[in-house]
Amino acid sequence: MKNIYYFSKKEFLESWRTSKLFIVMIFFLILGIMNPLIAILTPDIIEISFGGALPVNIPEPSSLDSWGQFYQSMTQMGLIVITLLFSGTMSGEVSKGTLVNLVTKGLKRSTVVISKSIYLILQWTLCMFLAFFVTWVYTLYYFTDDNSPHVFLAVLPLWIFGILLVTAILLTSTISRNSYEGLLLTGGFVVLLFIVNIFDKLKHYNPITLTSENINFLQGTSSLGNYMPAMLISISLSLLFLYLSIVILNKKKL
């Protein structure tokens, strides 16, 4: 247990000293600031772009637009940045040989996997909630409507999907020889989830829906309970990915 703490501490030190933590925090902070700002500016941008040629009236922006922007930017940019930054987390250690000194001192390989997963989940949580709270504060400041009653409930599925994604990154990074292979495999996993989404019957079981139904959860038009299978499957898959990462790393040549 102590070694999990020491190795996780090393992961955070690495993140800090290599400026990864700084970059990712700044990035998510900007995302958080941009969400309500884009919601406010979008009508003006459209009007400037189309002038009087636009046949319809653009409605006044609301908190829903701000949160819509949050979920869009988190899934389209936030998750991609996380994947890009951490796709070499395990393959880098194995290919450089930095684990050799530690494993030959008796460090269990399972400790490495668990510590890295703790670090990745905490990093994702930190990033997501930074963007979330910044968006929340600015949305409250700019928009006084009550169109978005379930703010915390709506973000929960996204957080769970993020956990699934970072454990998938850990697994693919353990399987692969370099970060590019890891990226490709993680991309393949996400594409697979999108393909499964074609089948309407599987909608409530597919983890990817946790990133697409958030506005409905926010408004209360869709019940979170209906997507409980998708959340449970995401958590189960995360645990499976962790287990597989340990099994694969145990068999890996260092």
Add this chain to the structure above:
Amino acid sequence: MNIIEVKNVSKSFGSKQVLDGLHLGVPTGSIFGFVGGNGAGKTTTMKLILGLEETTRGDIFVGGEKVTFGNTKTNRITGYLSDVPEFYPYMSAEEYLTFCGEITGLKKAEQKQRIKETLALVGLEGNKKRIKGFSRGMKQRLGIAQAMLNNPELLICDEPTSALDPEGRNEFLELLASLKGKMTILFSTHILGDVERICDYVGILDEGKLKVSSSIEELKQTYAKPQIELFFDEVANFSALAAELNALKEQGVITEVEKINKRNQVIISYNKDYAETAAALLESLIAKKTMPISLRKMNPSLESIFLEVIQ
């Protein structure tokens, strides 16, 4: 008693067999030189002992406990220095050793003391630079420090002197020699002089098989040919000399003659008593008025033994 027992171990990478039924025993408390050419299987053997590679066949025991691939418990008593040790470049030497100490389970006070001692031992005390700014030699020295941090019972060093300059190599060999009796050291190299200087046991690995494993003294007694080296000046009559030496060979005084023309050097092998052979040799040379500049009894070198063993 042996701290390492390698029993009938084979290792293949695809169709290439690197080790073939290897048997090896490393006596507890010894400095064991593991010698072999490039690709002989030294590094593979060490990685198998550390559980970093999986054996194709056979078993390995460290401290009486079986080594298992992946997570071997035997590593708690080992320290390992690889040929090119890798570290986290964003840490300083002290931070890295602190991390290693934490992983190894050293208590805080002991950890602090050991870090201070090992850094002083390898000449990195007070160095606050990050590892990314270290030279290869400095990294090698940090590698030694991390391997010795927890006072391991068994220290495994894979070609540790290959990246060091002559001064660093000398210091490192002295350091290893000073550890004699404190821990068992398995030390692989292809620099035979290093083995001869500090090791008390040697194993010669060739084409995946252990050709020889014994103490250096035993090895010299078994394999070394008694030889005499003669030097002549440039005006010596070498054809007359060759005839005379052939005559001595036929009489059974000497067994073999090897001439190295460019250096006017002749090496003579014999199997009788040195004094008797040297006297007969000098007598014969005086009679032919071919006096050598020097005559020297050659001490058997590990290099000549190695070449003979792998032939």
